[in-house]
Amino acid sequence: MMLHYRLFELTKGIRNRVILKAVIGISITASYAAQAVLTARATEGIYARREWADIVTIILGIITIIGVRALLLWGNEAYAKRASIIVKNTLRQRLYGHLLKLGPGYLEKNRTGKLQSTVVSGIEFLEAYLVYYVPHVLVTIIGAGVILGYIFTLSISIGLIILSAFLIALFGPRLWNKLMAKYGWSHWQAFAVLNAQFLDSMQGITTLKAFNASKRRGNELERDSRDLFQQTMNHLKISLLKTGVVGLATTSGAVFAIGLGALFVARGELALSQLFVLLFLCREAFRPIDELNRYYHQGFMGITASNTIFALLDEIPEIAESTRPVTVKSKEALPEIVFNDVEFAYDKGLRPALGGVSFKINPGETVALVGESGSGKSTAVNLLLRFFDPIKGEIIIGDHNIKDYTLEDLRSLMAVVSQETYLFHGTVEDNLRMAKPEATKEEIEKAARTANIHDFIMTLPEGYNTIVGERGVRFSGGERQRMAIARAVLKDAPILLLDEATSSVDTANEKMIQRGLEKLMVNRTTLVIAHRLSTIQNADRILVLKEGKVVEVGSHFELMKLTGTYAKLIQAQQEERCVQYA
Ligand SMILES: Nc1ncnc2c1ncn2[C@@H]1O[C@H](COP(=O)(O)OP(=O)(O)O)[C@@H](O)[C@H]1O
Ligand SMILES: [Mg+2]
Known part of the structure; x- marks a missing residue:
């Protein structure tokens, strides 16, 4: 039996459906048990040469039960389909909502393909698990429990034999669990790798073609799918072995029980009619557990998927919403932006991407950030949008620390045009x-x-x-x-952030974009990041970043006169242009 101790939490919002599915399952099991008892009566009636009218009544009862069960089975399937869709939607919304909270910081650190297998395939597995496996565990425990209880009223020793066989079938597979967990995990990993690799290849297909690397990549994909095949076979082998053990336990349980019953009848301790009931009911006591076994694969994949899904749900968002947010003043008033000794590193231990940066952008002002690639310009934008929080210092927009706004309000204050x-x-x-x-x-x-x-x-x-x-x-x-x-x-929005908005386009396009941008910048507080001179010359002030620190501040002409970092950057750029147009 495979149940996760946190399963209850996962069924939030879908509990009624899981229970209803179990109730239908229990009714089906009850119909099998009733049929077994009636069949035993009919057989015994024939043996004992009872009135035909009585036997016919019993047979009619059996036919009715079979009819009702056909309806239940049909209802069970139809309901499972409906429940599947709802369970999937509920789980998806929950995961998606959590991913949004985790934000870009989390997404950047995790491979999209792997995340996709958790969110897409993981949910498929989990849905099968919640809709088929979990309700059937309830059916097995309740349905088989009731049948077993009835058998105990017939004979305690026979009841004990069936109970032990039942327990072996239920818990014996636990001996395999460690092995299964290992193979199940490798199986899942192989699946996730192939998924990620495939997505990657599709997204980068032009690059692969351009480097004539598609064949090599194809070989890698083939290797990954062969690996998945191997892992699936390993998993199946172990799981078949386990199925064999369960089968052995249930069959020998039934054989022993009936053998003992026959002995009791011979000794006159059990009525023949009761032996008949036993004969038919034994099969029914084990039916749910055999079926549970058939859902085994879904159960295992579900358990494995739920581990990765819980891991995702347990990730704590790095960016916390303010508990007492300030309200945003009318967007008409142009806000100022202040960086106060802001320090930030993407990873602890790495050189900070921004190392104690301070500057102020007055309301309506256009300030340009320039610097070599990697100097921390985009990081300033990421911090303003609160994709990450500074580890030291504070960022203020319009009199408030940006942490005091709700994320939604904060982001509504800014419009971004970035490179991508x-x-x-x-x-x-x-x-x-x-x-x-x-x-x-x-x-x-x-x-x-x-x-x-x-x-x-x-x-x-x-x-x-x-x-x-x-x-x-x-x-x-x-x-x-x-x-x-x-x-x-x-x-x-009152604040405009332009992060190399024109860097990846040709000159004809650049002019068009430039004209669009100029119209956009009117009457806004603007932070513009650009490495092309044309875009920054008109800025009110230029800040020069170097290795995460502001090293120069001034207008274009002031900075050129300094003959420092800025002048060098511009000179390098002009040389580059000469080469381009040569
Ligand atoms: N998501 C990220 N994770 C880890 N390091 C990053 C990330 N983004 C940027 N960096 C690093 O932070 C530094 C500053 O990067 P960035 O602000 O993007 O520079 P710029 O925009 O000036 O080119 C660089 O050393 C870069 O490698
Ligand atoms: Mg950048």
Whole structure:
């Protein structure tokens, strides 16, 4: 029997369904037991040459029971299908909600494919476990318990024989548990690896092709699936061995019980009619446990999946919501942003990505952050959005520490355009609307015009109703960036964060994006990260980051005069441009 001690917690919201499923199962078992008793009576009646009318009545009773059971079996399947869907949805929502709370910090540290196998396949296994295995454990204990109790009233010694066989069948497999756990875990691991590897290959298919690596990758995939096959076979071998033991216990239990019964009848200690009842009821006492055995695989995969799911549910979100959040002032008033000696490291022990950074962006001001790649620019944005919390110092937006806002309020204050823009599977309009769900069509179109993407959208086969291919295949980098700007225009937040919004696009696109951005920046507090001169020259102030520290502050001309880090960066860039245009 495989039950997790935290199972009760997992059945929250679906308990009634599990119980109803068990009740149907118990009724089915009861119908088998009743049929056994009636069959015994009929057989005994024939032997004892009783009245035909009596025997016919019994046979009619048996036929009725078979009819009722057919209905119950059908209902059982139909109900299981319904329950499956609801159980899956309930569990998915719970896991998804928790993943959202864990946030990007957690997702970055864990391989997407593995997470996918926990959330998608893990739930499939768990659903089979909760809908089939767990109710059947109840059926086995209650159904077989009642039958066994009845057998005890016939003969205590026969009852004891069946009880011991029953206990061996129920708990004997525990001897295998360690082995099973090991093989079950390797089986699960192999499954998760193949899943992750496959997802990775699909997502990186262009890279694989470009490096002529698809064949090599294919070989790796083949190796992984062979490994999965091997692990499945190992798991099955052990599990078949176990099935054999259970079968042996139930069969020999029944043989001993009936043999003893026959002996008792010979000695006159048991009526023949009772032996008949025993003969038929023995089979029924063991039926639920045989069936439980058939659900064994689901049981084991379910237990294994529940371990990974509990591990995920136990992850504590790094970012805690404020218990007494402040209310956001009207978004009309432009907020200031203050970094006060902010220190942050992605991993303890690593060099901090930001090492004691202080600066202030006045309301409505545009401040540029520049610095070599890896100097900590994006980290500042991640901290502002509270994807992570600083380990020292504080970040203040509009008079409050950002920890004092609810996450939702905090993020509603900011619009972000970053280097990578994700377009979801759905229409172009849906993709824009996510920035402002209640936006009218006119607002959406206006935002698209501001972002210089409207004309492009109109060239798509169905305009705003065109479905965006997965991972935005039909949008170039520049077009995706302009979609991001349109989203930011729609969101209309008082703070604008631009993180290398133009770095991955060509010059023609850059000009278009630049024009979109300029319109967007009007009347907002803006933090702009860019390594192209054109984007930062107009900033009110420029902060230069080096290895997580602010090393220079000033306007473009002031910084050029310093001939320090900034001047070097700009010079390197100009040389790069010369090479590009040469
Ligand atoms: N998610 C992350 N996990 C671990 N280290 C990270 C992560 N993101 C960035 N870093 C590290 O933090 C440092 C600063 O990175 P980042 O802020 O992204 O730099 P920039 O945006 O200036 O290129 C780098 O050393 C980088 O390797
Ligand atoms: Mg960056």
